[in-house]
Amino acid sequence: MKRVLISLAFALAALAPAAHADDNSNWVKPIKPYRVVGNIYYVGSEGLSAWLITSSEGHVLLDGGPSAEGGKLIERSIQQLGFQLADVKVLINTHAHFDHAGGLAQLKADIPTAKLWASRADEPALEKGQHFGDNDNGLTPFPAVKVDKGFGDGQKLKVGETALVAHLTPGHTIGCTTWTMAVTEKGRPLNVTFPCSLSVAGNHLVGNKTHRNIVADYRMSFAAMRAIPTDVVLPSHEEQGDLLAKRQKLLRGDPNAFIDPTELSRFVDGYETRFNQELARQQAANPGAKR
Numbered sequence: 001m002k003r004v005l006i007s008l009a010f011a012l013a014a015l016a017p018a019a020h021a022d023d024n025s026n027w028v029k030p031i032k033p034y035r036v037v038g039n040i041y042y043v044g045s046e047g048l049s050a051w052l053i054t055s056s057e058g059h060v061l062l063d064g065g066p067s068a069e070g071g072k073l074i075e076r077s078i079q080q081l082g083f084q085l086a087d088v089k090v091l092i093n094t095h096a097h098f099d100h101a102g103g104l105a106q107l108k109a110d111i112p113t114a115k116l117w118a119s120r121a122d123e124p125a126l127e128k129g130q131h132f133g134d135n136d137n138g139l140t141p142f143p144a145v146k147v148d149k150g151f152g153d154g155q156k157l158k159v160g161e162t163a164l165v166a167h168l169t170p171g172h173t174i175g176c177t178t179w180t181m182a183v184t185e186k187g188r189p190l191n192v193t194f195p196c197s198l199s200v201a202g203n204h205l206v207g208n209k210t211h212r213n214i215v216a217d218y219r220m221s222f223a224a225m226r227a228i229p230t231d232v233v234l235p236s237h238e239e240q241g242d243l244l245a246k247r248q249k250l251l252r253g254d255p256n257a258f259i260d261p262t263e264l265s266r267f268v269d270g271y272e273t274r275f276n277q278e279l280a281r282q283q284a285a286n287p288g289a290k291r
């Protein structure tokens with residue numbers, strides 16, 4: 001029975017974060033890696049993003065896929081592009097959920113020189129290998145991974161000529177991190193944002209004992225993300241940014257496939273609307289609960 005419950009919990013957890021809740025088979029389905037803009041490369045699976053940001057002095061890898069298998073897929077993609085695993089210097093993570101952090105332990109084991117940087121608020125979840133905060137899906141465990149450097153809002157990460165900035169956008173997880181950087185594409189300067197997810201994804205918005213400020217955190221993050229000037233949005237799930245369609249356009253020769261200065265505000269608007277609906281639903285279902 002326990003095993004049945006555990007597999008049920010896994011199944012529910014796997015379904016919850018995706019927009020297409022009926023099919024997560026594309027999370028470990030290989031897709032040919034490609035250059036997106038500037039020095040940013042897509043090295044994820046068909047459904048889950050991983051981004052390689054290269055420099056002459058080493059590379060940064062954002063997100064690790066859902067599992068050891070997902071981590072291995074990312075490694076093969078990096079090598080397929082002609083880059084060396086040993087040149088990956090820093091691993092970063094949008095947030096400590098199994099679908100983006102489950103492969104980090106494998107990546108760290110295979111690339112001993114790479115250091116893992118994480119927001120201080122997500123650090124305990126990564127090091128324990130589970131979700132932190134009350135959630136309908138439970139702990140959704142994943143392989144725990146040691147964090148080498150914890151950081152706060154505004155942390156800069158510089159490797160060679162590449163510079164990234166961390167913006168804390170908590171809510172989806174307590175340490176959800178949105179990363180930004182500037183690139184130049186054919187002489188054109190572009191601001192790139194890797195947004196952390198803003199979806200509710202089973203989080204308890206009412207009476208959450210392990211993430212008490214969760215509602216205020218979401219609201220702060222909606223405002224903070226809207227204020228980031230952005231030409232290119234690179235999210236952590238395919239369906240959060242129509243990544244496959246944009247990739248097709250790019251491969252057909254459209255150099256602007258990923259460029260849309262209005263996309264981030266629409267991204268935030270959609271999540272804020274659904275957040276408000278879900279908050280109202282949870283409040284109605286928990287009358288009298290402390291908010």
Ligand SMILES: [Zn+2]
Binds near residue numbers: 095097172197201
């Ligand atoms: Zn998530």
